[in-house]
Amino acid sequence: MANILVVDDEHGIRDLLSEILNDEGHSVDLAENATQARAARAVGPYDLVLLDIWMPDTDGVTLLKEWAASGLLTMPVIMMSGHATIDTAVEATRIGAFSFLEKPITLQKLLKAVEAGLARSQARATQTAAAVVSASALAQPQAGALATSLAGEGVAELPVSHQDFDLDRPLREARDGFEKAYFEFHLAREGGSMTRVAEKTGLERTHLYRKLRQLGVDLGRSKRN
Incomplete structure (x- = not known):
């Protein structure tokens, strides 16, 4: 069982991802914006983070930069977006994101990305x-x-x-x-x-x-x- 943080401002997506990951036996925390994500990460490390790029207070790429600069990017982060450009995905990867998922996210792609991310986390x-x-x-x-x-x-x-x-x-x-x-x-x-x-x-x-x-x-x- 892994400890996973899901960060997305859309309530429906948070609930859907949480339900899928819970069914897989993982423990899931939810955050609807960067402020809540910062607070959750401050409490302790996660095995994996699913991070939306477009959020109302602080976008996911900026939050990723903050974690990287402060030494908090100790877990694989999978970026998610339905509107991101290739340049945005490349920038996130350069900063330290593990992979990128395009919305709408299929079940197969989600589970494959999570499995690969957790394998990286366990190896680290x-x-x-x-x-x-x-x-x-x-x-x-x-x-x-x-x-x-x-x-x-x-x-x-x-x-x-x-x-x-x-x-x-x-x-x-x-x-x-x-x-x-x-x-x-x-x-x-x-x-x-x-x-x-x-x-x-x-x-x-x-x-x-x-x-x-x-x-x-x-x-x-x-x-x-």
Whole structure:
């Protein structure tokens, strides 16, 4: 099951895509404009985004540029439009869009594009997880030595993450495990201060609380530690 965001200002299209993707076993969030899409993306990453080009507040290509410039374009994005020109499709691809679907979208083309996009997302996540495991294996001995050295000098011991990442499990479970360890590390380092953790992670407090509840992070334990 993948976590997919559908961004389209047409209510009928949002409902249709949501129904199809839900029938395929995916979890689907909906946004009717760029403002809602920004808020949804700020809460956490998606495995795939279906993004309409022509929207009333901010067009899809501009939103794609924003995500690319801010480092948030970490998932495949499939652009959708019934009026876009070839130049627009080429520009979106150049920015980082995975593919382009022309409306009206047939069921076969939708499912084929989604399947290809999710395959790309899973391959990227596997590479990222492998890099994290490699970096963690190198960093833990150094971090442990630093913490021991500081403790010997009367300095408070720094939090060191000992999270083991099992790559032989579904993508979403592996990603949630990494995110939980990430937030628990920052909560421990900041003494449970949600304000400082929000600043460190770049999330608004409301979105941070929602994310921590979603991941099952024990806030009371972080404060006690």
